[in-house]
Amino acid sequence: MMTEYRPFVPPERTLMGPGPSDVSPQVLNAMCRSTVGHLDPEFIKLMDDTKRLLQYAFQTANPLTMPISAPGSAGMEACFVNLVEPGDKVIVCINGVFGQRMAENVVRCQATPILVEDPWGTQTDPDKVEQALKAHPDAKILAFVHAETSTGVRNDAKALCALARQYHCLTIMDAVTSLGGIEVDIDGWQVDAAYSGSQKCLSCVPGLSPVTFSQRAVELIQNRKTPVQSWFLDMNLIVGYWGQGGKRAYHHTAPVNSIYALYESLRILHAEGLAASWQRHHRCHQKLVNGLAAIGLDMAVDEHYRLPQLNSVLVPENINEAEIRQRLLNEFNLEIGAGLGKLAGRVWRIGLMGYGCSDKNVDYCLSSLSTVMN
């Protein structure tokens, strides 16, 4: 007997976890338009516009700004495999899952990670970073996470970049959860390489990772002593397809429809304006925090370095956190996130990202939470 497979009709969730966030219907509609070839002249124009919009979002004039055709973890890997060579020293700031993942990437490049560790839920301490920079004058790169999705902490990107330059290091910054939700100023802070994700504050579908590389980073990549260990992520090759100029050489088949979606999500961000988007994230965050306090729930992260788009909420004693999430999902079609790594079981993570960062979602989350907690 032949198995029957039925069409998949997903439930209509409200996505308030750590991502993917709610995708705007406008983005979904853009994505399902007819596929064109990855070398079609109309698609190449779209690629150019997408690059310009990414430069806007990242606040950079870097010509090498484009989406990697894979999720944020691949964007992270693209930054490390292109900039790091075997034997290099890389200072990695760790105060959550994604800092750890950076260190793992350094090891896989046969380089040495110098770890600067701070407790999960607190900021990376710039003093410790400076000590590490002093202790390792041969370090080539300082790597850190701007918005730690696993904890809800904002690291001080501007200060860390200034330190890196003072000690002649390049910087790699994880901007997966920050881009579009809080200020990201690639050129102002002089970040050398950054990667983001489509599915956080851009509210696009998951699967793409915008990246940007400074001129210093490009020179370093061009002057490597060893080949980039990944063929798929080798920027020397990718630039032939995504780079400037008329002729686009085939490297891999771009995820055409996902680029439609990314373009549309960036178009929405551009129309709203970066500052307005940051302000909206801040305002909804305040409303959420106040509402949570009213039902007796405390935030896990100090307000001075708390992310508006990723809210870590302390699970009260004697509460089965998994059961609460399950009930929100089953009874309210509402997804919030569990704690990750060291914070598993201790916090919930409530995302207010992009399209999903709205009064409507805050109200719904507070009302649903308060119902299931009673």
Place this chain on the structure above:
Amino acid sequence: MMTEYRPFVPPERTLMGPGPSDVSPQVLNAMCRSTVGHLDPEFIKLMDDTKRLLQYAFQTANPLTMPISAPGSAGMEACFVNLVEPGDKVIVCINGVFGQRMAENVVRCQATPILVEDPWGTQTDPDKVEQALKAHPDAKILAFVHAETSTGVRNDAKALCALARQYHCLTIMDAVTSLGGIEVDIDGWQVDAAYSGSQKCLSCVPGLSPVTFSQRAVELIQNRKTPVQSWFLDMNLIVGYWGQGGKRAYHHTAPVNSIYALYESLRILHAEGLAASWQRHHRCHQKLVNGLAAIGLDMAVDEHYRLPQLNSVLVPENINEAEIRQRLLNEFNLEIGAGLGKLAGRVWRIGLMGYGCSDKNVDYCLSSLSTVMN
């Protein structure tokens, strides 16, 4: 003054190049349904069904069968970085662009490729492969391309796999353009690792690469002496998310909507049946070949090993091949492919893949070509 960005409305092309192929409206509709979380229980059920359908398409019982969250080039890299270690010898059959790319992957794994080269447009010669296997008894893997998209040649996968086993080699097979269009029999041929692409005969949107690994391959991966150089493509980690069993651990955020699309495209293939799909590809191919002959165009590849889904057509003398393609695109919204690498300027590549492999497309292509050639 602020730049204005307008919605992108793609032209309605007929895609008869080397891929992406025409995507079924049914697949596009499935893709733009509401995004759910990548750990949502409903999504996890969809992952399981997608794996089962991929096992059907690959004709395998391999538990480790799943889509890589990136295009075919990343699927290729996933096979090489997981199976190859520094210092290994890998025999690579080259008779087109994608065999070359395989050799490039071997080099980036710090291993040694042993090249078995045949002229572009002809088959890999099993005798030469056997000589290489005899000359290199320490070779660990035999790698070859089943359907060379750059030339339109089908290599004899069954014979090559039999040789590999005879000489105690594992096999890596590129099935990017073959899967769904001609017979692919992973278990029957005892292929150890294979990768495909979503945008060829599956007629899904570009961006995903289905892969499958045999038990022998899994054991080899589990017993590596060195870590997999790619964190993103490390099957030891990916299996925690896509593997068997109840608990799914976060590795990266899956491209949720693209998986909706892949599932739908596989559902369509399953409903038609593999044999019926292969037959349809064969029938449309014959019709195309006959029609091309009638307008004086010859095939570049011998009929004994010609791919039905990728037709390399010789460009007649004194014809500007690029101008013909341009006119087809501009006047008929019809995309056919240029020659790639050594065949650039010498052939056109006409794809008949999946949903785009239809009488309607063959008729349209023949009529448009005959108009612009006159």
